[in-house]
Amino acid sequence: MKGNEVIGEAAVYAGCRYFFGYPITPQSELVAYMAKRLPEVGGCFLQAESEISAINMVYGAASAGVRVMTSSSSPGFSLKQEGISYLAGAELPAVIVNIARGGPGLGNIQPSQADYFQVTKGGGHGDYYTPVLAPSSLQEIVSLTREAFRIADEYRTPVILLGDGMLGQMMEPVEFEDEKPLPKVREKKWATTGTKGDGPPKTITSLDLNDTQLEIRNNTLQQKYAAIKEKEVRVDEYLLDDAAYAIVAYGTVARIARTAIDRARKKGIAVGLIRPVSLWPFPATIISEYSSVLKAILTVEMSAGQMIEDVRLAVEGKAPVFFYGRTGGVIPTVDEILQQIDRLTEEVAI
Amino acid sequence: MKTVFKRTTGLTDAETHYCPGCTHGIIHRLVAEVLEELDALETTVGVASVGCSVLAYHYFNCDMTQAAHGRAPAVATGLRRVLPEDRLVFTYQGDGDLASIGMAEIVHAAARGENITVIFVNNAIYGMTGGQMAPTTLLGQKTATTPEGRSSQLQGLPIRVSEMLATLDGAAYIERVSTHDPVHVLKAKKAIKKSFEIQRNRQGFSMIEVLSSCSTNWGLTPEESLKWIKSQMIPYYPLGIFKQQPCIGEES
Structure with missing residues (x-):
């Protein structure tokens, strides 16, 4: 399997059933893999009209409480930054893959690590971080994709899986059976699925017009990041x-x-x-x-x-x-x- | 004593932040009444957009998700693809949000025939940010960013979104309504109800464009604003049904 396809299968193995994608080299095999694979497991793949739409579809799906993924490569990943900031602000779990390529601008399609600043320093607007996992082999893609979904669910945060064109395109044998399946999605009581049977209406938002309230919200985010820093270093x-x-x-x-x-x-x-x-x-x-x-x-x-x-x-x-x-x-x-x-x-x- | 009118359970008790003369309040109530009448408040998820209606999640008495500027149709798509079919999903968007920054999202949601309801509130201006030109601003209309009035040479011509989306085969139902007098408010409610029924029947994408007022940024009194909708907006944005695909079972 190619690295990009391994990410797809690893996501399915981790219980991801929803994928919103957009073609860009060198990650397109992942999009194609999910288009074929997700319907086989009762999931939904949708090709969006842009990276921007794809990340916002992820926002919608994550609001409904499911494990969801999108992927892109550097220029497309830049377009997702607005959405990632919203996911962080609204505390929605999702996994976003960046199979990075040469930049800046359109750059080229060869492997690169020049998106390090973007993925590790927030990337979008506002005080936030996203956990970033960087596999260096295809077998490690399997375990880290699983970890990405675990961290996303556990901390209600977007998580980035960072590879590059070489990792995405190379082929290596991988074992899925070695990985313990990720437990089922815990009931997400905050998810907006309709109030039927579960009390008063729920709201998902990153907006707080009151400065004191927003600071409290931001401090809560920072406490979460402190906990991640303590427990999730690899x-x-x-x-x-x-x-x-x-x-x-x-x-x-x-x-x-x-x-x-x-x-x-x-x-x-x-x-x-x-x-x-x-x-x-x-x-x-x-x-x-x-x-x-x-x-x-x-x-x-x-x-x-x-x-x-x-x-x-x-x-x-x-x-x-x-x-x-x-x-x-x-x-x-x-x-x-x-x-x-x-x-x-x-x-x-x- | 017989109750002839009561507050809809589709709205929360929160007092809205809308300006005097703004018809957002009326449109909120119409959507809320429709959801109540369809017994759908517990099975509906709404998507608030960016603009004056950004706080809509405080007012609608159902689950709400707040989207980034222009992206509500994409967020609604994500919800739609995940939620069970008995759930209703709607977006509530203004003209700056939907017709400018969010044009790609609305066009493709319609083209896909996404089974959602879009409430498109057109007041020909960016209200929340202080009255700048929108894609729907009329020729000659003065705004903060068209101080001499919108000129076709400088800013181009206003976009008729309903007519444009009606060209897409994926759209099932598109109607433009108005809120400038009680008769039209009742017609607007009928249209909104129809659009949610279409979604419930799984017939696909529907959008109700609601002509609305912005007294504050138009610089008019509430009464003048309603007259302005009738005399200025409706001639450029004619009311009516622009797309109506046959209902299931009506094809032949």
Whole structure:
């Protein structure tokens, strides 16, 4: 299965029965997969007239209390930001997939990690965050898609699943049976399904014209984000026990970095990998702890340097932080990263 | 003593925020009375839009979801595709919301034949933001953003949404009504009821365009406003049924 199709099947496995999509490369296989798959399981797929409509259909479906998903790629994801802000403000659970591509503007259709700022810093207007999960293999897509729906339901929040064109297009064998099915959707008493049999009318809105009331509402959101930060940090650590150096990388780049690390180890360089799996909440504490014992840290991204800002904030100057990035859809090679590891050891030696 | 009139249970006790002379209150009541008469208050989900009617969820006595500007038909589509068929879904949108920023959403909801009811309140102006030009603003009409009056050369011509949507095969029922006198208010109620019945019969998309007043931003008294609807709006926005697909069982 292609990565995009794995997301679709993983969503079905997680109990998602509603999908509102719009074509954009390199995520279109997911839309096509859902169009075929959801009717087979009694769900509903609908192709919207735009990404904007798709995310607002998600808002409507989430209002009715079901597990629902939409997907896009960078330019289309930008169009969804208004809707994501509304979902966050109205506290509606949904999963939004971004199979990112080169930007800015129309950019190209090659893999990129240049949407990091957008997905981890809110993205739309207002004080909000969305949990962001970044798988680096197709098997991990299965477990993180499930997690995305769990987090969305548990905290009543939109959750972003972030991949890139490479992850979406690549093929790998995956096992679904290893994953425990997500429990059925808990009864959502807040859902607007008609009041029949359940008391006074319910309202779903993000509006509060009273400033004090809105501040109370916003503080409640912030408390929720604090709880997510405490409980939902995910990070993958590789060969860090004896490491003098560490690479911080996520998603596709983390796979390449891992191979480079294996080769560096053969050359006798003690380097490991810190792979943030949740980009928000960012694994700042873990990076902070390692930075006290590391000689240097290298951040590798398919961007001009976005996650490195969070890495530097976490490190707080306790170790030098270097950066290597490729942009425009260019994927860094193992050799390039290996060279960077060499550079790291030289720079620190001076 | 016989009760000849009582407040509809379709509205909450909340006092509306609408200006004197505004007909939103009347249109709210018509929708509420229709839902009460159809015994549908417990099985209806409404979608409030952005504009003066943004707080409609305080007034309608049924489940309500509030949508982003122009997106109510998309939100209603999401609800419709999830909710059981016995549920009724309606949007309540103004002309800035529906005919400008939300044009794509309304056109495609109609084209899909989405089984929803749209209450489209046309007062030829953006009310909530302080009286700017809407796509429905009449030629020569002065607004905050057309201080010299709307000019066809500068701002183009007003859009007749009902006529436009009636060209779409997916639309089942489209009617334009008015609220400028009691006779037309009663006709408006009839149209609104018909549109919910069409939805209940699962016949697809229906929209009732309701000509409405905005005394505050038109700079007219309430009485002058009603006259303005009759003398200025109706000649450009003629009343009537623009689309009526045969009812189920009536095809032959």
